[in-house]
């Protein structure tokens with residue numbers, strides 16, 4: 001009897017882009033940029049996942065404007081020089097027959113903070129920080145309070161996303177992800193805990209989703225047909241009175257269509273209570289997947305091939321995003337394929353002389 005292909009190693013096509021399998025690298029901030037420039041670090045870090053045969057590799061949260069950076073050391077794509085520099089890791093990934101997407105981000109009131117290795121909390125302006133913006137003048141915990149965006153500021157955010165998407169196409173990325181998760185600017189607008197506006201960008205669910213809808217429409221207008229647009233959301237704030245997974249489903253229904261929804265959670269309110277155990281976000285992705293038309297991805301303490309496979313066979317998700325296990329083991333998909341009896345060839349450079357098989 002022919003062996004059944006593990007579901008994890010079945011290809012998936014989203015809006016014309018076929019990804020060879022469903023074990024994908026989640027976006028991970030690297031705090032390794034000067035003036036937002038991707039560096040040799042990004043080439044080697046992202047390139048290692050291509051050698052490891054990831055089905056799709058996501059860049060870190062990449063700022064659409066300088067003030068949208070989480071930290072001064074974040075990567076960006078707000079100018080042409082950065083777009084040009086992104087071509088190097090993008091070309092390398094393509095040379096390995098892998099695919100790469102860019103996560104477009106604006107940190108809003110959670111911008112201008114220290115990278116974890118240099119401190120915590122807001123970076124003072126005197127030390128290289130900047131004034132932050134948000135839907136309302138409400139601080140995240142003890143961070144410096146943001147200025148509430150006026151309508152011109154909101155228009156600028158939409159324009160910045162559109163320009164970043166245009167540059168992402170020019171750099172050769174295979175897909176674009178709009179980052180509305182983890183309490184960054186677009187997520188701040190979605191949540192009643194951070195959005196107290198009384199104009200058309202606040203108030204009810206429709207008002208709070210308006211900016212995200214405008215960003216998605218503006219980004220889509222920059223993408224050639226057949227280039228997917230992914231949306232990452234925090235399905236719940238994990239705080240009473242905040243966004244719930246039911247709200248998230250309703251919000252997605254208010255937005256222009258997207259090609260895949262990546263389900264994450266939390267990050268908008270320090271009062272959050274998360275019980276993080278393996279697969280802890282799968283009930284959320286399962287709920288979202290059951291109630292929307294687009295395919296769904298999930299992340300969250302998935303570290304074994306069997307768990308990744310079961311996240312798909314159980315119906316919790318269509319694709320699995322993994323972050324930390326890829327840092328431990330950039331060749332995780334190759335081990336997963338061997339464990340699940342899927343087909344995934346090593347890079348020819350490693351495979352040709354059968355080095356891999358001959359290592360005890």
Ligand SMILES: Cc1cc2nc3c(=O)[nH]c(=O)nc-3n(C[C@H](O)[C@H](O)[C@H](O)COP(=O)(O)O)c2cc1C
Pocket residue numbers: 026027028029030059060061103179181182232264299300301302321322323324325
């Ligand atoms: C070092 C690191 C950096 C991260 N940076 C981002 C980011 O830039 N954008 C994002 O959406 N999530 C980010 N995350 C969250 C991951 O994408 C992922 O959702 C989370 O780590 C759970 O997956 P895991 O248990 O496989 O690590 C980051 C996680 C880690 C560990």
